[in-house]
Amino acid sequence: MIGDTMRIVRLGLKSLLLHKLRSSLTTAGILFGVASVIAMLAVGEGASKETLQQYRDMGVTNVLVRSKKPEETQQSTNASSMWNVLGYGLLYQEADRVQNLLPQGIVVRSREFQRGVVHGEHWASTMIVGTEPPFLEVTNMKVREGRWITELDMQRQTNCVVLGESLARQLFPLEDPIGQTVLIGVEDRFEIVGVLEYQGRAASPNGTTLDECAFIPLTSSRRRFGDTIRNPSTNRWENIELHEIKVKMPGPEWVESAAGVVDLMLKPAHGAKKDTEITVPLELLRKEERAERMFSLVLAVIASISLLVGGIGIMNVMLATVTERTREIGIRRALGAKKKHIVQQFLVEAGVMSTLGGLVGVGLGLLVPLGIEKYFEQPTEVKTQHVLMAFGISALVGVVFGLYPAWRAANMDPVEALRHE
Amino acid sequence: MVPVAVVPAAAGLTVATEDPRVTAATDRPIIAEFVDVHRHYVMGKDNVVRALNGVSMQVRKGDYLAIMGRSGSGKSTMLNILGGLDRPTTGEYRVGGRDVGKLDDDALSDVRGREIGFIFQSFNLIPQLTVLENLEVPLFYQGRVGPESRAKAQYLADRVGLGKRLEHKPMELSGGQQQRVAIARALMNDPLFLLADEATGNLDSNTEREILDLFDDLRKDGVTIVIVTHNPKVAERADLTLWLKDGQVEKLVDNRAAAPAAGGAP
Numbered sequence: 001m002i003g004d005t006m007r008i009v010r011l012g013l014k015s016l017l018l019h020k021l022r023s024s025l026t027t028a029g030i031l032f033g034v035a036s037v038i039a040m041l042a043v044g045e046g047a048s049k050e051t052l053q054q055y056r057d058m059g060v061t062n063v064l065v066r067s068k069k070p071e072e073t074q075q076s077t078n079a080s081s082m083w084n085v086l087g088y089g090l091l092y093q094e095a096d097r098v099q100n101l102l103p104q105g106i107v108v109r110s111r112e113f114q115r116g117v118v119h120g121e122h123w124a125s126t127m128i129v130g131t132e133p134p135f136l137e138v139t140n141m142k143v144r145e146g147r148w149i150t151e152l153d154m155q156r157q158t159n160c161v162v163l164g165e166s167l168a169r170q171l172f173p174l175e176d177p178i179g180q181t182v183l184i185g186v187e188d189r190f191e192i193v194g195v196l197e198y199q200g201r202a203a204s205p206n207g208t209t210l211d212e213c214a215f216i217p218l219t220s221s222r223r224r225f226g227d228t229i230r231n232p233s234t235n236r237w238e239n240i241e242l243h244e245i246k247v248k249m250p251g252p253e254w255v256e257s258a259a260g261v262v263d264l265m266l267k268p269a270h271g272a273k274k275d276t277e278i279t280v281p282l283e284l285l286r287k288e289e290r291a292e293r294m295f296s297l298v299l300a301v302i303a304s305i306s307l308l309v310g311g312i313g314i315m316n317v318m319l320a321t322v323t324e325r326t327r328e329i330g331i332r333r334a335l336g337a338k339k340k341h342i343v344q345q346f347l348v349e350a351g352v353m354s355t356l357g358g359l360v361g362v363g364l365g366l367l368v369p370l371g372i373e374k375y376f377e378q379p380t381e382v383k384t385q386h387v388l389m390a391f392g393i394s395a396l397v398g399v400v401f402g403l404y405p406a407w408r409a410a411n412m413d414p415v416e417a418l419r420h421e
Numbered sequence: 422m423v424p425v426a427v428v429p430a431a432a433g434l435t436v437a438t439e440d441p442r443v444t445a446a447t448d449r450p451i452i453a454e455f456v457d458v459h460r461h462y463v464m465g466k467d468n469v470v471r472a473l474n475g476v477s478m479q480v481r482k483g484d485y486l487a488i489m490g491r492s493g494s495g496k497s498t499m500l501n502i503l504g505g506l507d508r509p510t511t512g513e514y515r516v517g518g519r520d521v522g523k524l525d526d527d528a529l530s531d532v533r534g535r536e537i538g539f540i541f542q543s544f545n546l547i548p549q550l551t552v553l554e555n556l557e558v559p560l561f562y563q564g565r566v567g568p569e570s571r572a573k574a575q576y577l578a579d580r581v582g583l584g585k586r587l588e589h590k591p592m593e594l595s596g597g598q599q600q601r602v603a604i605a606r607a608l609m610n611d612p613l614f615l616l617a618d619e620a621t622g623n624l625d626s627n628t629e630r631e632i633l634d635l636f637d638d639l640r641k642d643g644v645t646i647v648i649v650t651h652n653p654k655v656a657e658r659a660d661l662t663l664w665l666k667d668g669q670v671e672k673l674v675d676n677r678a679a680a681p682a683a684g685g686a687p
Contacts, residue, residue: 331545336534336562
């Protein structure tokens with residue numbers, strides 16, 4: 001039985017080798033189809049993977065409430081003098097109310113502002129984040145060296161700072177930063193108590209990464225710098241108590257209702273001004289996942305069309321082959337071949353072409369994403385199930401598109417077939 | 422030649438039984454038999470071609486029978502039915518005890534594969550296969566390919582004088598050699614009879630003689646041969662010649678009777 005199958009496959013290969021160019025071109029049709037399916041899906045996966053990871057990093061159990069600069073009205077633009085203070089955003093009071101309404105959640109407040117950070121001749125203008133001890137856990141960060149901000153720092157309003165990884169490298173290229181001091185702004189000296197591990201993700205919507213930030217206790221921030229701080233980019237004084245309230249809920253199932261509660265609570269004060277924004281990473285994640293599935297589907301459909309074209313190629317060649325080999329079919333029938341034998345023979349030929357094309361196509365499909373990653377620096381991700389799917393479809397294409405030519409071959413009248421020149 | 426306008430349905434049988442030298446052979450078993458076979462092709466509404474119009478005949482084990490006739494006499498149709506490639510419209514064709522007309526396509530394929538050894542005018546070897554593989558084709562469809570089939574192929578190749586050419590492709594062989602391959606292939610499945618269609622039509626006269634000598638050899642070994650031809654030189658080498666005309670049996674001639682030294686069949 002296995003010997004017979006091997007014979008049929010060998011016979012198929014032999015017949016295909018009769019027309020090397022034609023067979024290889026047809027095989028190439030499938031090859032590129034399979035390769036494009038795999039490569040396209042890998043690029044699609046890779047593109048969304050980054051975004052998905054970003055949302056995951058934001059914490060799928062978190063609800064994020066951010067202060068947002070309200071859209072400037074005509075009036076306020078006119079009045080934009082240096083002394084006109086722009087007040088908006090979340091208040092300490094509101095953070096307390098959030099904690100009261102959501103006792104299961106961990107509420108973390110933070111205030112962000114732009115300042116220069118100086119150590120000797122090294123200097124960086126970066127984002128200072130005044131925040132609280134749970135920030136570390138809620139944002140899923142780790143301390144590489146030293147320690148994080150503690151409750152004691154909060155109570156004593158100490159001048160301690162934890163540096164992001166790249167900021168630490170920038171200010172202390174050769175030394176150990178722990179225990180040293182930096183100047184934040186022009187007059188406040190802070191002692192470095194810790195350095196974070198590399199995070200590689202954004203800290204706020206303005207694009208600053210967590211690694212570039214300097215973290216100080218929220219209480220110290222309020223005491224040293226106050227709530228009214230000049231925004232260096234717009235040159236305006238802004239009065240903001242809190243930039244962000246992060247609420248970490250016990251599980252993803254809490255997130256939706258928590259966001260609803262916060263939204264309801266904030267509406268009276270901020271609804272009209274539109275100076276706050278609630279972000280639910282879980283929702284974004286799900287949305288992105290949906291978008292990704294859609295994207296993958298579209299890619300798969302497009303790529304499948306190329307496989308379809310490959311299949312049509314196979315059918316075309318098989319029809320030509322069947323016509324050319326009418327006499328052979330007649331001979332085989334005269335020597336005792338049943339219809340099923342003829343069907344088998346031509347199906348195997350079509351299947352060999354598509355399977356070979358599929359195999360080589362898988363190889364190429366695995367190489368192309370590597371090339372894209374290397375030369376276009378676009379992340380890609382090859383998923384095993386996509387490879388298996390593409391290969392499976394290619395093998396199936398051979399059978400499906402070989403079926404009609406094989407059926408035609410088998411149903412020829414043996415007498416007519418023998419007479420065929 | 423006697424022109425026969427209308428021959429009774431069982432004319433072939435009648436002729437066969439009336440001839441004493443033919444009846445002398447009736448102790449040998451019948452392996453293939455036509456009983457009032459008609460084969461009509463409907464070409465159009467009022468155009469029915471009666472290619473065979475009531476043919477009855479028998480092939481007995483050990484026969485060497487030539488079927489002669491001009492083109493249009495029904496030779497090819499008779500060949501197709503004899504070979505199990507076609508079925509009678511009415512009447513019976515019995516081969517190996519089975520009525521071929523009642524078999525389905527698969528069973529008919531089995532009849533072709535097991536009972537009949539085809540030899541064609543244009544050899545009909547499969548070009549992409551080697552001689553050995555060509556020889557194994559009939560057994561392949563019986564699922565009987567293996568070391569034994571290889572040994573048998575080697576034996577038959579020696580038998581028909583091919584020697585060591587098993588690994589050659591057909592294109593590398595001469596016409597006569599190709600026909601020897603075809604004859605060996607026809608013998609591979611130990612058929613009830615060899616059915617040759619103008620087996621020497623594509624060969625020069627020397628090669629033709631060699632092939633006919635080979636047929637004689639095979640016949641001596643007890644192989645039954647039915648050869649369809651329009652070449653009298655080929656037909657007269659056979660023991661019996663069945664003449665077809667207008668889809669009917671015109672006459673059955675015993676060639677051994679004409680030859681003074683002819684003996685009876687073994």
